[in-house]
Amino acid sequence: MLALLTVALLLVLLLIRVPVGFAIGLAGIAGLFVYGGLPAVLGVMETAPQTYATAYSLSSIPLFVLMAQLVLRSGVAGDLFDAARTWVGRAPAGLGVATTLSGAVFAAISGSSTAAAATLASTAVPEMTRRGYDRRLAGGLVAVVGTLAAMVPPSIILVFYAVLAEESVGQVLIAGFVPGALVVVALVITTLVLVRRRPELAPPGEASSLRTKVATLTTVGPVAVLFALVTGSIYLGVATPTEAAALGVAGALVIGLARRDGLDRARIRASLLDTLGSTAMILLIIASAHVFGYVLTLSRVTTTVVDAVAAIPAAPVVIFLGIAVFYLVLGAFMDQMAILALTVPVVLPVVEQLGYDPVWFGVMVVLLAEIGLVSPPLGLNVFIVARATGMPTEQVFRGVLPFVGAMLALVLLFTFVPEIVLWLPQTMGSG
Numbered sequence: 169m170l171a172l173l174t175v176a177l178l179l180v181l182l183l184i185r186v187p188v189g190f191a192i193g194l195a196g197i198a199g200l201f202v203y204g205g206l207p208a209v210l211g212v213m214e215t216a217p218q219t220y221a222t223a224y225s226l227s228s229i230p231l232f233v234l235m236a237q238l239v240l241r242s243g244v245a246g247d248l249f250d251a252a253r254t255w256v257g258r259a260p261a262g263l264g265v266a267t268t269l270s271g272a273v274f275a276a277i278s279g280s281s282t283a284a285a286a287t288l289a290s291t292a293v294p295e296m297t298r299r300g301y302d303r304r305l306a307g308g309l310v311a312v313v314g315t316l317a318a319m320v321p322p323s324i325i326l327v328f329y330a331v332l333a334e335e336s337v338g339q340v341l342i343a344g345f346v347p348g349a350l351v352v353v354a355l356v357i358t359t360l361v362l363v364r365r366r367p368e369l370a371p372p373g374e375a376s377s378l379r380t381k382v383a384t385l386t387t388v389g390p391v392a393v394l395f396a397l398v399t400g401s402i403y404l405g406v407a408t409p410t411e412a413a414a415l416g417v418a419g420a421l422v423i424g425l426a427r428r429d430g431l432d433r434a435r436i437r438a439s440l441l442d443t444l445g446s447t448a449m450i451l452l453i454i455a456s457a458h459v460f461g462y463v464l465t466l467s468r469v470t471t472t473v474v475d476a477v478a479a480i481p482a483a484p485v486v487i488f489l490g491i492a493v494f495y496l497v498l499g500a501f502m503d504q505m506a507i508l509a510l511t512v513p514v515v516l517p518v519v520e521q522l523g524y525d526p527v528w529f530g531v532m533v534v535l536l537a538e539i540g541l542v543s544p545p546l547g548l549n550v551f552i553v554a555r556a557t558g559m560p561t562e563q564v565f566r567g568v569l570p571f572v573g574a575m576l577a578l579v580l581l582f583t584f585v586p587e588i589v590l591w592l593p594q595t596m597g598s599g
Contacts, residue, residue: 174199174463178510188506189452192460199463212462217455224410225331226454230447231413232322235398235420237439239277240287242424242431244391248273249291251384254376261363261370263299264309265356267292271313272352273388276320276395277420281504281541285314285549289556300371305362307559308542308567311549312355312575315538318504320348321399322413324450325504325537329530331454332512337409338402339593340530345399346592347531347582351538354574362570390426394419403596450505457509464513477518484522485583491515492536492579499540500547507537527593528586532579539575542568 178195182188200208252266252273259265267288275284288310296306318325321341330340363370398416401407407415424431431439480487498507512533519529541549544565554561582589 173202174460174467178460182502182506187449188503188509189449189456192453192506192509193456196456196460196463200459200466203463203466212459216458216462220458221451221455223331225337226451228322228337228409228413229324229327229450230443231410231417232324232327233446233450234439234443235277235322235413235416236283236324237442238417238420238424238431238436239274240283241435241439242420242427243429244274244277244387244423244427247384247387248391249288249295251388253295254381254384260372261359262374263292263296263301264305264359264363264370267296267306267309268313268352268355268359271310272316272320272348273391273395275314275317275348276322276399277391277416281315281317281325281538282548282552284317285311285552286556288314289553293553293557293559302369303557303559304563304567305359305369306567307553307557307564308569308571309355309359311542311547311553311564311568312571314549314552315541316348316351318534318538318541319344319351319531321345321402322409322416323534325508325534326530327409328450328454328505329508329512329533332457332508333516333526333530335526335530338405339527339596341409342399342403342596343527343531343589343593344534347535347578347589350578350581350588351535351575354578355571358570358574390419390423394423403592405596453505453509457513460510461513469514473514474517474521478521484524487522488519488524488583491519492532492583495533495536496539496543499537500543500545502540502546503548504534504537504540507540508533525586525590528582528589531589532582535575535579535582539572539579542572 174195177198178191181191181194186194197209197213200212248270249266252270253263256262256265256269270292271284271288274287275281289307293306293310297303317323321344323341323344326340326344327337329335330337394416397419398412401412401415402409421431424435477487495507495511498511516526516529520526541547544550547565550561550564550568553559554564
């Protein structure tokens with residue numbers, strides 16, 4: 169009963185648009201007060217927020233956020249799109265393929281799905297529509313490509329999951345690499361199939377000379393080095409995620425300062441301020457989630473749920489698919505971090521009881537959250553693209569449907585073949 173009342177209060181707070189971190193924290197404090205009065209509240213609040221918000225594993229988050237902000241303000245996204253268009257523009261639906269590839273690279277260094285969607289909406293969609301692409305296809309593709317930032321390392325949401333689940337940040341980040349690459353492949357194949365079936369959706373591509381292609385390497389090269397610097401150092405074990413993030417900040421700063429219209433003092437200041445705001449929000453959610461977790465522990469919700477699931481006469485894969493549907497529904501209504509903060513403490517023990525790896529589960533949750541970013545009624549990326557391009561929201565929602573189907577197919581693939589997700593982190597260096 170205590171847990172139900174606390175969750176009900178939380179839902180009410182979220183419905184009246186109280187910020188996620190405050191809503192979770194207030195609901196947790198109310199639950200503690202009902203259970204043990206003021207002494208219980210003070211006992212937890214005097215220790216839990218500081219203990220969890222100052223954990224070393226969290227130190228990579230502000231650095232990754234700062235790296236993303238510096239990249240965003242360096243103006244790299246437009247050049248990446250131009251480079252991808254130059255190299256693959258001759259292919260069928262070449263501009264759509266270029267959007268996916270440049271979006272994947274941008275996601276790898278930005279770490280923010282909403283920022284990636286907004287940036288691509290202002291660069292790729294106008295170019296695609298000017299070249300004769302169907303607006304529904306252009307808007308839907310960009311909305312889905314923006315979600316790649318949640319999966320491709322260094323993903324802030326993957327770091328968030330690792331901290332909540334008390335798993336290795338490095339392993340969780342590296343586990344997202346292969347699934348992220350497969351999402352890119354799936355989006356490219358879906359685009360090609362759509363255009364092959366309905367050629368009027370996209371015009372033929374345009375070829376570029378070898379000299380033009382080589383010239384774009386001056387833009388792509390530094391970005392590729394930055395990605396290799398961050399992800400490669402984590403994978404090889406030569407740097408912790410925090411150290412790799414610090415290297416990433418230094419690399420992003422060098423790239424931004426070296427560009428003609430890149431970083432200046434005002435843009436660096438804006439990057440620092442946005443980083444402070446984003447980091448404060450994330451740390452508040454994490455601290456509040458742990459306060460809320462005390463209520464779940466006191467009310468024995470996790471133990472009850474684990475026992476109930478263990479008693480279900482069904483195969484583990486069937487139960488997990490039910491959990492996946494649960495996350496898809498949540499993703500259509502709630503913010504990604506709120507979903508993780510509220511569900512991981514309860515659902516992760518259930519998943520482990522079913523015999524699944526927690527690192528694998530983190531990737532699956534993030535993939536399901538990606539689908540939620542483009543699913544009605546919330547579909548945050550869809551609203552961002554619609555607002556940036558002036559397109560009707562329902563038109564963008566229709567445009568994402570084929571790509572959502574492709575991502576759901578990957579959910580099934582990773583469910584039945586979890587080794588696809590796990591093999592790369594299992595080969596990581598231990599230095």
